[in-house]
Structures are given as structure tokens and as C-alpha cells.
Amino acid sequence: MSTARTIPVWMSINTPPGGWSDLPSAKALDVAVVGAGIAGLTTALALLREGRQVTVIEREGVGAGETLRTSAHLSNALDDRYYTLARQHGEDGAKLAAASHAAAIDFIESLCRDSVDGCGFQRIPGYLFGHDGDVSQLEKEAEAANAAGVRARLIGAGDEAPAVLGPLLRFEQQARIDIGAYMRHLAQEVRDAGGRFVRAEVTNIEGGSTCRIVFRDGSTISAQTVVAATNVPIHETNATYMKQAPYRSYVVAGEAPSNLADALYWDTADAYHYVRLFRDGDGKDWIIVGGEDHKTGQDDDPTAYVRLQEWTRERFPDAGPFTHAWSGQIIEPVDGMAFIGADPDNDNVFLITGDSGNGLTHGTLGALLVCDLVQGRDNPWTQLYDPARKPVRAAGEWIRENANAAFQFRDWLKPSAIGDADDIPLGGGAVLRRGVHRVAVYRSGDGELHAFNARCPHMGCVVRWSGEEKSWDCPCHGSRFEGATGAILNGPTSEPLAPMEWKE
Ligand SMILES: Cc1cc2nc3c(=O)[nH]c(=O)nc-3n(C[C@H](O)[C@H](O)[C@H](O)COP(=O)(O)OP(=O)(O)OC[C@H]3O[C@@H](n4cnc5c(N)ncnc54)[C@H](O)[C@@H]3O)c2cc1C
Ligand code: FES
Missing domain, CATH: 3.30.70 (Alpha-Beta Plaits)
Structure with missing residues (x-):
């Protein structure tokens, strides 16, 4: 997997079953799904089962984004807590959230049942425990979870897990999976249902009565419907990036x-x-x-x-x-629920983003929801996940996150921590100052220097060096770039870092 330097425990996949196809040269596509993570492939399968012709467009490999970097808990005991979700989305919203994640686990379970090896799927309990021994948060969550329809009960310290964890809140019907095996199976199902995989990097998606997809080499293709399942939208839409x-x-x-x-x-x-x-x-x-x-x-x-x-x-x-x-x-x-549905800025374009720590279920339920919307059917989850919603009941968090992003522009005024490229160790990187410019300089293992304009192409923040992944990470909205090449690892940017001449 080339998206980062560290290697997860799951088996990587890269090439889809049957290999990559070429794009048809002139014909318009029926449905184009951009991104072959869990959200994209599940959407592709759901729409293929409806009789649609689906082309999956992926720049890297099957699951090569965040999906194979997961820990693969399948849970409708949501990270953001039901007492928070009920405040932000109302009690009915919390119930819909619980039901939608439960439906996602059911969908995954049914697909695993059809696989040769079961994809490691197992229903197991989930336990929330207090990090400081405090049970009041557990009690509050027990009440809110049960009200939302998720069975939860308090368990005494040491009764079902090592006593050191303290009292636990036990949730029923959670699950785990081998995500490598599942993605292989899912890709096979997409292929068997007639799906086509194309390896290409998309730089923009334009909505309309017919949508237009633009590729890195400047070529374009049209499609009736496009699903942007790129984890974060990489095309021009204002729908989500200020809200997550x-x-x-x-x-x-x-x-x-x-x-x-x-x-x-x-x-x-x-x-x-x-x-x-x-x-x-x-x-x-x-x-x-x-x-x-x-x-x-x-x-x-x-x-x-x-x-x-x-x-x-x-x-x-x-x-x-x-x-x-x-x-x-x-x-x-900012309000705990993913943004899934029609892109308010682009007709016939659909988004699945805002995964949070429950992204495997968010991606799966997102596929089921988008499938209904594309097919013109009502879905009870539409409003809860609507990308156009304004998270007014989470206004504090909304303002905080945007103020934090804006604050990062101060890097343009700060001096560099390292003044000279000589101080960059082998395999290390630093942002150096050259007049009004900031230059991102990486020294590879053989001592060669690779220099890039440190201005993030998304909206102009200065990128920072991440020693663990050997990447340039943008502190504003999370775009990431490969250390040695400046290639995109994560959006929302649709452009890589611009190479620069570097003279010692
Ligand atoms: C450490 C970690 C632990 C996690 N643990 C859990 C967990 O226990 N349970 C849970 O439910 N969730 C968990 N998650 C979240 C979950 O793994 C993700 O939310 C989910 O996998 C995202 O799936 P996705 O399909 O939306 O995105 P991705 O898997 O990132 O897929 C997007 C795809 O789009 C492709 N792409 C992007 N841009 C372009 C472009 N311009 N052109 C063409 N292709 C493009 C990418 O290469 C990628 O393959 C975890 C995440 C992490 C990082
Ligand atoms: S400025 Fe938005 S991700 Fe870098």
C-alpha cells in the first residue's frame, strides 16, 4: 500500500478481481463511483443490484485509502454518545442513527454469510468503560442508548472483563470483521455483478443534467450520476468542508x-x-x-x-x-453524523463523507441511502444525514473547528524551526523559509533533497512535516501529501504539492 509509510495488520489488496479496465473512450457512463473504499464499493454493489451499470474509479487500489487502516469494530454504540446525539438531532434522530448503523451491520453480516471464509465476521458485545473509574457518564449513556433502541446495561468491575477496566457499559449485537477479507469479497461481488474498475485520478466532478468527470491528465468523461466516495470530497463543493x-x-x-x-x-x-x-x-x-x-x-x-x-x-x-x-x-x-446524500452544489452528484470513528458502518449505510436517492426512492435517514444541513445545535463545536483552521494560517508569519537544509536528517523533512516563500524540503535515505512549495493547494495553509508517515500534512483541513513526491494522500486537495528548485 503506498498511501502511507506504516503498515496495518490487514492484508492489502490493491488490484481488484479481474484487474483494471480502460475507460470507454466516448460513451457516457451510467453511474460513476469515485473511490474504492468501503463506501464506494458498497454503493457500487447496491446500484448494480438495482440493474444500474456502475464504473468504480480509483486512483490507488481497493481499500487503499482509510478502509484498510481501520481497526474494524462494527458498532451502533456510537462514539459520539447517544446523550449528545439526542441533544443535537433530537430523540427521533438518535433512534434513526441507531437503526441505520444496525442496518449497516446487518448488511455486512449478510454479505459475509455468502463468502467462502465468513470474512471473520462475528457478533460480539461491546464494552464502554470509564477512563477514570467514573460511572456517571456510563449511566447517562445507558439511559440515552436504551431510549434510542440500543440495548445497554451496566456491568460490575471484574464481572466480564479484567477488573482494571472498572465498571462497564455492555452493548449487545456489536460485531468485528477481518476488513481485508471483507474488501476482497466485496470487490469480487462488485465484479460478479458486472461492475467495472478503472484506475485513474479524478481532479474535479461537475454536476448537471449530465455530469462531467475531469482526470489528472486533463481528459474528461460524462456520467448520468456520480457518487463521490473519496472519504472527503475532492471536487468543488462547499457542502461539507467547513462542517467536519x-x-x-x-x-x-x-x-x-x-x-x-x-x-x-x-x-x-x-x-x-x-x-x-x-x-x-x-x-x-x-x-x-x-x-x-x-x-x-x-x-x-x-x-x-x-x-x-x-x-x-x-x-x-x-x-x-x-x-x-x-x-x-x-x-x-461537528454534529457526529456523516454527510450523506445529494451534493447541494452539484446536480446528480452524491456524497458520502464525515465517517467519524464509525466509518465502516457510516460508509455502508451511506451506500444504502445513496442507492435509494439515486433510484428516486424515499429513505427515512435522508434528513438526518443531509449534506446541506446546518449543524446549529452543534454551533459551539462548529465555530471552534473553523476558528482552529483559520488560526493555522499564522504559520505564514512564524520563523522556521530549522533554518538550513543541512540540519534535515536522512528520511526527515522540514519547512524552510525562502523570502516570502515557504519550502517543504525532504531528504531521502540517499541524501537527495526533494523540495516543494509548502503552500497547500487547497486553500493556502502551510503544510507541516509528519515524521511517522513521512508526509506533508495540512493543519487546516487535513490534506496530506507524500514526503518525497508531493503526491496526494488525502483530500480535500485535488492538486499535489508543486515541486520547486532547491539550491543549497
Ligand atoms: C485508525 C482508524 C481506525 C478506525 N477504526 C474504525 C472502526 O473500528 N470502526 C469503524 O466503523 N470505522 C473505523 N474507522 C473509520 C473507517 O475505517 C473509515 O471511515 C472508512 O474506512 C472510510 O471509508 P471510505 O470508503 O469512506 O474512504 P476510503 O477507504 O478512504 O476510500 C476512499 C477511496 O477514494 C480514493 N480516492 C480519493 N481521492 C480520489 C481521487 N481524486 N480519484 C480517484 N480516487 C480517489 C482513495 O484512494 C480511496 O481508496 C477507522 C479509521 C482509522 C483511520
Ligand atoms: S488549506 Fe485546506 S487542506 Fe490545506
């Missing part, structure tokens, strides 16, 4: 401890921690632990992986050794 914020999340995996039941676990800390078990194809049991989230491009901390291991060993002393570590991008909508 990008975070990095870190994961480590190692040998599973003996005293942990097969379940999902997560705590109430901010940033929170999440834990699950995973049995690989060789029968080896792993513990997967994630967390230590921070805003993309802000407060990067190379000790995140060490802290995750320490956190794990404090609770499960015989866990490890840890052999895998990776990070990924999570897009947090």
Missing part, C-alpha cells in the same frame, strides 16, 4: 493477552482508546489497540505508538510483543 474536521488516529497490534474475552472495548477518555481481538489466517490471535487521536498536522507526536503500548500493558500485562503500528485519518463531523 480531520484527525489522525494511531493503532498498534501485537500478540493477544490470555485474559481478554472476544469483544469490543473503548473508554471515555479524550482522546479515547479502542481495543479488539483479531484471529488471522494462520490462527494467530492479535490484540489491536488504537487511539491517541489529534488534529491532522497539529501536535504530531512520535511517542503516540509507545504511549499506546504502555496503555495496553498497564491493563493487559501479557499483551505483546507489538509488531505492527499504523495511523490513519478520521473525519469528524
Whole structure:
């Protein structure tokens, strides 16, 4: 997988079954789905089952975005807590949220049942525990979750999990999956249903009675309907980017401890921690632990992986050794619900974005919702996920995230931390000042320097160096670029970093 330097525990896929096809040279497409992550492939399958002709356009490989960087908990016990969701979306909204994520888990389960190996799908309980032993938050969430239709009950410390976790809130009917196996199966289903995969990078999508898709090489193709399932929209739309914020999340995996039941676990800390078990194809049991989230491009901390291991060993002393570590991008909508549905700025274009930590279920329910909308059917979730909604009941968070993004422009005024390229170590990078310019300079393993204009092509913030992923990360809206080439790793940018001449 070339989207980043760290390697997840899941098997990578890259090429779809049957390989990549060419785009038809002149004909308009029926449905084009841009992005072959869980959201894109599930949408493709749902629309193929409706008899539509679907072309999936992907720049990298199957699951090569965030989908294979997940920890793959399947949960309708949502990260944002039902007492918060009920405040922001009303009690009916919280009920719809619970039902939609439950429907997504059911959909995944039914697809796994048709697979040869079951894709590691298993229904298991989920446990929320207090990071400081405080049960009041658990009690509040128990009441709100039950009101929303998610069965939850308090369990005493040590009754079903190591006592060190304290009292737990147990949720029924959660699940886990082997996401590598699932994406392989999903891609096969898309292929078998007549879907076509094209490898190409899209730079813009224009809506209309016929939509136009623009590619990196300048070529274009038209389509009746386009679904932008690129994790964040990379085309010109104002629908979402001011209403969601990008975070990095870190994961480590190692040998599973003996005293942990097969379940999902997560705590109430901010940033929170999440834990699950995973049995690989060789029968080896792993513990997967994630967390230590921070805003993309802000407060990067190379000790995140060490802290995750320490956190794990404090609770499960015989866990490890840890052999895998990776990070990924999570897009947090300010009101906790993804943005799924018609793009208000582009006719016949549909969006699936704002995944949050529940992105596998958000992506799956997003596909079911978009399928209905494309086919002109009503869907009870339309309003809850409408990309055009104004998150007024989450106004505080909305203002905070945008003020935070605006504040990052101060980098244009700050001096560089490193004054000279000589101080950049092998495999390291830094933003240097050259007159009015900021230059992002990377020194590769052989000592060669690679220089780029550090101005993020999205809206002009200055990118920052991430030592863990060896990438240039934008602190404003989360665009990320490969350290040595400046190629796009994450949107919303649709342009790579511009190369620059560098003279020592
Ligand atoms: C560390 C971590 C842990 C997580 N844990 C969980 C969890 O336990 N449970 C859960 O439900 N969710 C979890 N998530 C979230 C979940 O994994 C993601 O939300 C979900 O996989 C996103 O799927 P997607 O299809 O929307 O995006 P992606 O998987 O990113 O797919 C988008 C695709 O679009 C392609 N693309 C982008 N731009 C272009 C372009 N211009 N042209 C062509 N193709 C393009 C990309 O290459 C990519 O393949 C986690 C995420 C992370 C990072
Ligand atoms: S991502 Fe918006 S300015 Fe960089």
C-alpha cells in the first residue's frame, strides 16, 4: 500500500478481481463511483443490484485509502454518545442513527454469510468503560442508548472483563470483521455483478443534467450520476468542508493477552482508546489497540505508538510483543453524523463523507441511502444525514473547528524551526523559509533533497512535516501529501504539492 509509510495488520489488496479496465473512450457512463473504499464499493454493489451499470474509479487500489487502516469494530454504540446525539438531532434522530448503523451491520453480516471464509465476521458485545473509574457518564449513556433502541446495561468491575477496566457499559449485537477479507469479497461481488474498475485520478466532478468527470491528465468523461466516495470530497463543493474536521488516529497490534474475552472495548477518555481481538489466517490471535487521536498536522507526536503500548500493558500485562503500528485519518463531523446524500452544489452528484470513528458502518449505510436517492426512492435517514444541513445545535463545536483552521494560517508569519537544509536528517523533512516563500524540503535515505512549495493547494495553509508517515500534512483541513513526491494522500486537495528548485 503506498498511501502511507506504516503498515496495518490487514492484508492489502490493491488490484481488484479481474484487474483494471480502460475507460470507454466516448460513451457516457451510467453511474460513476469515485473511490474504492468501503463506501464506494458498497454503493457500487447496491446500484448494480438495482440493474444500474456502475464504473468504480480509483486512483490507488481497493481499500487503499482509510478502509484498510481501520481497526474494524462494527458498532451502533456510537462514539459520539447517544446523550449528545439526542441533544443535537433530537430523540427521533438518535433512534434513526441507531437503526441505520444496525442496518449497516446487518448488511455486512449478510454479505459475509455468502463468502467462502465468513470474512471473520462475528457478533460480539461491546464494552464502554470509564477512563477514570467514573460511572456517571456510563449511566447517562445507558439511559440515552436504551431510549434510542440500543440495548445497554451496566456491568460490575471484574464481572466480564479484567477488573482494571472498572465498571462497564455492555452493548449487545456489536460485531468485528477481518476488513481485508471483507474488501476482497466485496470487490469480487462488485465484479460478479458486472461492475467495472478503472484506475485513474479524478481532479474535479461537475454536476448537471449530465455530469462531467475531469482526470489528472486533463481528459474528461460524462456520467448520468456520480457518487463521490473519496472519504472527503475532492471536487468543488462547499457542502461539507467547513462542517467536519480531520484527525489522525494511531493503532498498534501485537500478540493477544490470555485474559481478554472476544469483544469490543473503548473508554471515555479524550482522546479515547479502542481495543479488539483479531484471529488471522494462520490462527494467530492479535490484540489491536488504537487511539491517541489529534488534529491532522497539529501536535504530531512520535511517542503516540509507545504511549499506546504502555496503555495496553498497564491493563493487559501479557499483551505483546507489538509488531505492527499504523495511523490513519478520521473525519469528524461537528454534529457526529456523516454527510450523506445529494451534493447541494452539484446536480446528480452524491456524497458520502464525515465517517467519524464509525466509518465502516457510516460508509455502508451511506451506500444504502445513496442507492435509494439515486433510484428516486424515499429513505427515512435522508434528513438526518443531509449534506446541506446546518449543524446549529452543534454551533459551539462548529465555530471552534473553523476558528482552529483559520488560526493555522499564522504559520505564514512564524520563523522556521530549522533554518538550513543541512540540519534535515536522512528520511526527515522540514519547512524552510525562502523570502516570502515557504519550502517543504525532504531528504531521502540517499541524501537527495526533494523540495516543494509548502503552500497547500487547497486553500493556502502551510503544510507541516509528519515524521511517522513521512508526509506533508495540512493543519487546516487535513490534506496530506507524500514526503518525497508531493503526491496526494488525502483530500480535500485535488492538486499535489508543486515541486520547486532547491539550491543549497
Ligand atoms: C485508525 C482508524 C481506525 C478506525 N477504526 C474504525 C472502526 O473500528 N470502526 C469503524 O466503523 N470505522 C473505523 N474507522 C473509520 C473507517 O475505517 C473509515 O471511515 C472508512 O474506512 C472510510 O471509508 P471510505 O470508503 O469512506 O474512504 P476510503 O477507504 O478512504 O476510500 C476512499 C477511496 O477514494 C480514493 N480516492 C480519493 N481521492 C480520489 C481521487 N481524486 N480519484 C480517484 N480516487 C480517489 C482513495 O484512494 C480511496 O481508496 C477507522 C479509521 C482509522 C483511520
Ligand atoms: S487542506 Fe485546506 S488549506 Fe490545506
